[in-house]
Amino acid sequence: MTDFWIFFKFGLEHVLDLNGYDHLLFLVVLTVPYTGKDWKRILLLVSLFTLGHTLSLFLAVLNIVRVQPTLIEFLIPITILLTALYNLATAGKSKPKENLTFIGGITLFFGLIHGLGFSNYFKDLLPGEAPDKMLPMLAFALGIEAAQLIIVLVVLLLSFVFLTLFRFSKREFILVFSAIVLGIILPLLAQNPIWEP
Template sequence: MSEFWVYFQIGLHHVLDVHAYDHVLFLTALVIPFTVKDWKRILLSVTFFTLGHTTALLLSVYEIMTFKVNIVEFLIPITILITALFNLVTIRKTNRKESVNLVFLITLFFGVIHGLGFSNYFKTILGGATNSKLVPLLEFALGIEAAQIAVVLVVLLLAYSMQTFFKLSKRDWILVGSAFVVGVVLPMILENEIWNQY
């Protein structure tokens, strides 16, 4: 049981690490357009992200999929930027049901990219262990998912507070929140090491 908590807490702290906030930024951008009453849509979005995330961890840890770390580290902030810009472009649409399936598929793909980013970290934790990798991976993934739920709840609480107590319209909340995410993620993209390689 203690080993479960070790990997669970590593996953939890890895998402909530103040020095590695890309995961939190993506979840924030993903949830900004919604309120608590949209809980089914939020649950599906986060579930698709989780599926992609966990699948990438699994494929990478068992060395079924290989990738260049610098490419993944560049793509992660790109996924955040795309998600925030999507919020801004579709801000006037009150009904987004026509694009639900496409959004879920893109979220699944973005989950794969973020999972690949976590997989390097997870492989260093496992070290050269040749025994079961599946159980620690699932424990690690559960920690990540618990942290994700916490982030989603905080964003929803913030949205509720802004719209209820500060009388910010839903449109303005999406505009301000998404613009904030864009402002934070743009320097991450522009300062990425990939620009020095090409």
Template sequence: MIDNFVSNFQDGVFHVLHLKAYDHILFLIVLAVPYLFKDWKRVLLLITMFTLGHCVSLALTTYDIITVNVKLVEFLIPITILIVALFNVFTSGKKSHGKTIGLLFFATLFLGLIHGLGFVGTFERLISSSESKLLALLEIGLGIEVGQLIVAFIVVFLSFLCQTIFRFSKRDWVMVISAIVVGFVLPMIITSEMLS
């Protein structure tokens, strides 16, 4: 029982921190980069909404409620990253960013649904020998949450360093990091479009 929990938990953390699947990390970077430590509740809620979206889509596919078009999902994942990065670029330094937080929570939940669909194949292999699919889903989901919080903490910590020690303005920091992520994502979109 404990061994299963540890294994599933580690699989969830590894899913997030796996460098070959860096799209997850890129999304978390653009999701967390506008925030500092004082915004920890907001960051936690955004991360949890993203995890919830992940878990809901995994549950829907595991219990055969929906089916996945893999090529479409592979195209949509970098699109979601691009959308959040561009949102950061266009709202950076504006007061409206705080007002749109409700919309951002729902958008993050929706984007989590899409990203979760990209994990379906791996997830089904991971739980194939599990006695309880639901329990395995919750254990992996907890690992995903912890992995995402680790990435978000690193991003927020780097934001803190760059804005306090190196005196980057928040606007410039968010725009530069988001633009770098756009530079990573555009080739992913082009490649996924060429493969479809």
């Protein structure tokens, strides 16, 4: 059971580590369009992201999937960029319920990409045969989910503060936070090694 908590804590730290803030930025742009009353939808989206993240780790650890790290390091900020741009394009517009299938599918796919970004490092942490790797991977996934829920709660709290105390409209809140994330991610994309000859 000690190994379980070690990998659970590792999953928590993976998301909450400010040095690897790409996961954090994605969660921010995923969450800012919603408020506390949308908690079921947010929980579903975050869980789909975790599922994608875990599935790609699983496939990589078992050597079923191998992807060039340089490509993944480029695609991760692209997922953040696309989500932020989607927020900017749809801010203030009602999001019909039928969009959940589309948004959920994209979130799951983006989770796959983010998981692949961590897969090489994670694969080195797990010695032994495939069955020996299942419990640590489950613990890691649960740690990721717990950390993501912490981030979501922080974003929802910020939303509440900005919408009620500072009298931002929901549209303004979405635009401001999505623009901040864009301001962080665009220089990272511009400096990405994929552009080097």
